[in-house]
Amino acid sequence: MRSAFRLAAAAATCVIALGGGQAVAQSPIKIGFISSMSGPEGVLGRDLSDGFKLALKHAGNKFGGRPVEVVWGDDQVKPDVGRQVVDKMLESDRVQIVTGINFSNVLLAVVKPVLDSGAFYISTNAGPSIIAGKQCHPHFFAAAFQNDANYEGIGKYLQDRGLKRVYLMAPNYPAGKDMLTGVKRYYKGEVAGEVYTTMGQLDYSAEIAQIRATKPEAVLVFYPGGMGINFIKQYTQAGLKDQIPLFAGAGVVDQTILPAVGESAVGMFTGALWSEFLDYPASKRFAADFETEYNRIPSPYAAMAYDTGRLIGAALDSIGGKVEDKAAFQKALETVKFDSVRGPNFRLKENHFPVQSYYLVQVEKDAKGRYVSALRQTIMSDLTDAYSGDCKMPAP
DSSP, rough: HHHHHHHHHHHHHHHHHHHHHHHHHOOOEEEEEOHHHHHHHTHHHHHHHHHHHHHHTTTTTTTTTTEEEEEEEOOTTOOHHHHHHHHHHHHTSOOOOOOOOOOOHHHHHHHHHHHHTOOOEEEESOHHHHHHHTOOOOEEEEEEEOOHHHHHHHHHHHHHHHHOEEEEEEESSSSHHHHHHHHHHHOOOOEEEEEEOOTTTOOHHHHHHHHHHHSSSSEEEEEOOOHHHHHHHHHHHTTTTTSSSEEOOOTTSSSSTTTHHGGGGTTOEESSSTTTTTTOOHHHHHHHHHHHHHOOOOOHHHHHHHHHHHHHHHHHHHTTTTOOHHHHHHHHHOOOOOOTTTTTTTEEHHHHHEHHHHHHEEEETTTSSSSSEEEEEEEEEEEOOTTTOOOOOOOO
16 A cells, blocks of 8 residues: 555656656746937937847747747836836746846846846846956846947957047946947047046037037047937037047947938048848848838847847756746856857856947938948957956856
8 A cells, every 4th residue: 555655656756757857848938128218318228128029039939849928028227126127026926037227226226126036137238347357247147248348349440440539428337437438448548638527418518618628639429318319419400510529439320310410410430340231141130120120220229129039048048938937047158159139259257248340330321311320340359358367257
């Protein structure tokens, strides 16, 4: 009797285990997508979310054979709001992955609770220097860029052009400081001015007057979203565009602001990590399908979010969707290959930040009269961020 009881108990345990495995296989993978969805910077969150949605659509809304459930949140470009949103995602919605944040000050406010909870953070945009270096983490991955590196390309271009005096401007927050640090890593001429303005500022008349008085050879700015729209328009209206050339790095003059800026941006040279004119099969498919889906040309923000979804999906596909196996998921994210819109050389370093190329683009009109970022040249190939050597990746 005892032997029969043991056999029955073992069989029941086996059935329960099999049933539990099937339940996990059918349960959704929960992803929290938080970004700036409202206000002047809402255009950035729109492109990030739409790019991610397209990646999900291309994957049949399944990663690793499991359905994907996305919980959406708006951080309003406010770190305290971002913290509230992510706390709910972690505690009530039980998300396993968080992504989507575009501003570094918001990211720095939420990343610790995300990582402390055991969840993964996969960045679609923000890449603060501190997380790329000494505070790197096994569960933090940047699918977009490291902030400094995003402006190193345009810094090198200004140096190669032989410009002697350049005026630098950015919002006063972590990414603004990182970006201008990246410029100065490669630009060795005189910095005629280094100005950090209020985050979200929309009136730049005083700063433009100071530029006029300083008379630099060129001005380089980092003003994404609504800040960029206003600055470029006001700079042009002040009559400085034809007197002092205006440049920007990646993430400023692209499809997030070109429809609103219009002629004021025509002729501008900017840095970029992706252009709608890149000649890679994955890039061309993404650009065509995005325009069909949303009736507009995608921006690099949309491209990076699409790549983020592709990276997560490829990693989960390789481990059968077992996101609960955190060591396996980390290893998959570190090693998996996927068709990036940025080309076959895109990869992650040991600090989980990208190695990729940076380009020079110029704003012009296409045959349909639309403002586009025409690809001019490759500025830097296979660029590694400056902080990877400071990362001593702890064990998972």
